[in-house]
Amino acid sequence: MAEYLIYFNQQWVGDHSAEWFRGRGPLAAAVVDEIKAAGAYVFAGGLEEDGPVFSADATSGTLTFTDGPYAETKEWLGGLTVVDVADEETARMWAGKIAEACGWPQEVRRFGRQPATR
Template sequence: MAEYLIYFNQQWVGDHSEEWFRGRGPLARAVVEEMKAAGVLVFTGGLEEETEDAFSADATSGTLLITDGPYVETKEFLGGLAIVDVADDEAAKLWAGKIAEACGWPQEVRRFKSRAQSS
């Protein structure tokens, strides 16, 4: 089994009506329940959209510096994510596809390094 990150940038969501978003909620919750039932869900969640509430930690100078706001000023920022533990790339693609269809916007998938590689 391998862990994969399935995520989207907030800007990929697009402009939709409140009614459209309300219609997507049950679809997205159903996919999360399906992932739980299949035993592949590690974690899922959406992030607050207000980047001014974000803060950053930077120790690259040798001294820890905590600052308000995102580390990098950018037009794109992470909107939400799911971590799944599945057998292979094909299974990760299956779940990313289900999430994309339920949410109505693209998802990107990245495999985590194996614990042996990252230590």
Template structure:
């Protein structure tokens, strides 16, 4: 088994009505319930779009924590799910299920194996 990150950038969501978003919630919750039942669910969550953002930078030799993103960008992470999947095909299946439920694209990346996992 390997852990995969399934994620989306906030800009991929698109403009929708509040009613549309409320209708997606039960669909997403159903997929997460399926993941839990299958033993694949590790974590899922959306990030606050207007919440606080902090950056920590230690490249100068001293840790500097500032408000705001490290670099200005037009795209930022909107939310993510971590799944434990037997293989790439299973991870892609979960990403597809989430994309259908949410109504916007998802990307999938496998976490690097740590030395103790090898």
């Protein structure tokens, strides 16, 4: 089994009416329920656009916290799902279902191997 991150950048969502978004919510929730029923669910959630954003940086040798995004960027993470599945084909399937339910693109990346625990 391997864990895959399925995510989207907020800018990929596009401009839609509140009614359009209300219609997509139940579709996305149904896919998450399907992932849970399949035993592949690890985590899913959307990020708050107006919520707190801060960075922690210790590269200078001193830990500093900065309000706001770390880097100036045109795109930022909007939401994510983590699935634990047997293969890439299954990760693609879940990403496709999420993309269809949400109505915007999803990108998929596999997590690297985790260090062995004692």
